[in-house]
Amino acid sequence: MLRHVSLSVKLSLAFFVTIVLAVALVYFLTERSVAQRFDLYQEEQREKDFEVFSSAFARYYEQFGTWVGAERVVFRSVEIRMGDQVADASVLLLNRPFSFAREDGEIIYSTVDESEVHRMLTPAELASGPIVVNGEQVGTLLLPDYVTPDEAAFLASALRSALIGGGIATVLALALAVFLIAQILSPLRALTRAAESIAEGKAPEKVLLTSRDEIGQLGESFDHMVDNLRNSEILRQTMTADIAHELRTPVTIIQGTLEAVLDGVYEPTPETIAPVYEETLHLGKLIDDLRELALAEAGELHVEREKTDVGQLVHQIIDATVPALEGAPSIRVVIDENAPMAMVDPKRFRQILANLLSNAMRYTSSDGLIEVAVRTVSEEVEVSVSDTGPGVSPEDLAHLFERFFRGDASRSRAVGGSGLGLAIVKQWVEAHGGRVWAENRLEGGARFTFRLPVNLYPERET
Numbered sequence: 001m002l003r004h005v006s007l008s009v010k011l012s013l014a015f016f017v018t019i020v021l022a023v024a025l026v027y028f029l030t031e032r033s034v035a036q037r038f039d040l041y042q043e044e045q046r047e048k049d050f051e052v053f054s055s056a057f058a059r060y061y062e063q064f065g066t067w068v069g070a071e072r073v074v075f076r077s078v079e080i081r082m083g084d085q086v087a088d089a090s091v092l093l094l095n096r097p098f099s100f101a102r103e104d105g106e107i108i109y110s111t112v113d114e115s116e117v118h119r120m121l122t123p124a125e126l127a128s129g130p131i132v133v134n135g136e137q138v139g140t141l142l143l144p145d146y147v148t149p150d151e152a153a154f155l156a157s158a159l160r161s162a163l164i165g166g167g168i169a170t171v172l173a174l175a176l177a178v179f180l181i182a183q184i185l186s187p188l189r190a191l192t193r194a195a196e197s198i199a200e201g202k203a204p205e206k207v208l209l210t211s212r213d214e215i216g217q218l219g220e221s222f223d224h225m226v227d228n229l230r231n232s233e234i235l236r237q238t239m240t241a242d243i244a245h246e247l248r249t250p251v252t253i254i255q256g257t258l259e260a261v262l263d264g265v266y267e268p269t270p271e272t273i274a275p276v277y278e279e280t281l282h283l284g285k286l287i288d289d290l291r292e293l294a295l296a297e298a299g300e301l302h303v304e305r306e307k308t309d310v311g312q313l314v315h316q317i318i319d320a321t322v323p324a325l326e327g328a329p330s331i332r333v334v335i336d337e338n339a340p341m342a343m344v345d346p347k348r349f350r351q352i353l354a355n356l357l358s359n360a361m362r363y364t365s366s367d368g369l370i371e372v373a374v375r376t377v378s379e380e381v382e383v384s385v386s387d388t389g390p391g392v393s394p395e396d397l398a399h400l401f402e403r404f405f406r407g408d409a410s411r412s413r414a415v416g417g418s419g420l421g422l423a424i425v426k427q428w429v430e431a432h433g434g435r436v437w438a439e440n441r442l443e444g445g446a447r448f449t450f451r452l453p454v455n456l457y458p459e460r461e462t
Contacts, residue, residue, distance in 0.1 A: 015177035250279035289420040296427035303345035311335040336375035343455035355421040363389035
């Protein structure tokens with residue numbers, strides 16, 4: 001049933017029950033403590049009175065040898081003046097009922113009714129003891145368990161004060177509870193509204209909580225999530241537009257050529273079909289690149305490492321790639337003699353280096369130079385591809401490895417390419433546990449460098 005009750009009601013009930021129980025417990029303990037202390041005070045006062053007046057009665061009996069007039073021990077004569085008249089009066093020194101009896105138990109004098117005298121003989125309700133003269137008991141003093149009006153008023157006042165204090169404490173605690181509940185629920189309601197807005201497909205808004213407690217940390221995390229959602233939405237829209245743009249060109253060429261063939265404008269000769277075939281290859285490459293990026297985002301990229309001579313593999317990739325290109329710039333390979341064997345996936349390494357070479361050739365003129373260098377840095381093997389092209393603007397360097405990134409005109413994809421090559425390079429390098437970056441060379445052009453861990457093979461085989 002509580003699952004259908006709102007959090008505010010649950011918190012209010014919890015605070016209310018806790019406060020009431022706490023105040024009731026405090027009042028109960030206070031009442032018990034006051035009562036116990038009052039009983040102890042009464043007992044001590046009764047014992048004190050008994051000690052004082054039993055001694056006074058003993059002295060009286062020792063002096064006069066009789067109990068006649070002994071009640072004067074607990075009275076004191078005073079004069080009361082009213083104008084010119086003077087009157088004698090007696091004041092009772094003992095402010096509680098008392099009785100005293102002979103040694104045989106016969107009541108000599110009592111300030112209570114005769115019916116109460118016999119009840120006073122109950123030991124549990126009175127303090128009694130012998131009156132001794134010269135070692136012989138001559139009487140008994142009886143002091144009942146009695147609460148004076150002043151004592152009763154004090155006790156009632158103390159309990160009333162405890163009750164009033166408990167009521168005030170309850171009201172203050174409830175007010176504080178309401179304030180705390182509002183402080184807790186207000187940011188939660190803001191988070192709920194923002195989450196509902198996101199669930200309805202609306203543009204997410206930050207909650208901007210100012211508190212520094214756990215709820216404030218939750219608000220900060222929510223705001224970070226909102227930023228990520230916005231960035232993801234922008235990236236999704238951009239990527240969708242870029243994919244549509246990249247797919248439109250080959251599809252348009254294929255469609256136009258086939259329509260021309262069907263309309264009899266072109267003859268279906270190898271020369272006519274060859275451009276269509278090239279565009280299908282480009283389209284297939286684009287689809288493969290998108291698939292690899294999708295696998296990377298899902299954490300599904302797997303490398304099959306094997307002991308590899310990186311220098312030899314670099315030579316093989318260049319020999320298989322460059323000679324087939326017309327008007328390619330010069331390629332220079334610099335391999336450190338101490339370059340180690342490394343645990344890499346040869347197939348994916350070919351893809352990494354081929355994409356970097358393709359990128360460098362795209363922006364390097366035929367009379368330019370591309371240098372591929374391999375060297376050892378600590379426990380990593382470093383491969384760099386440098387070109388003599390126009391370089392990269394500083395604001396674009398940090399975005400080169402983003403998919404479909406469009407830089408300045410001097411390095412735009414207007415000269416070809418899908419814009420996914422460097423993004424794939426980054427994913428495969430990171431899948432190997434390495435890192436990749438780009439920088440401009442002082443002498444001009446750009447340099448793309450990646451490092452891969454050597455792992456368990458520090459020495460080069462001969």
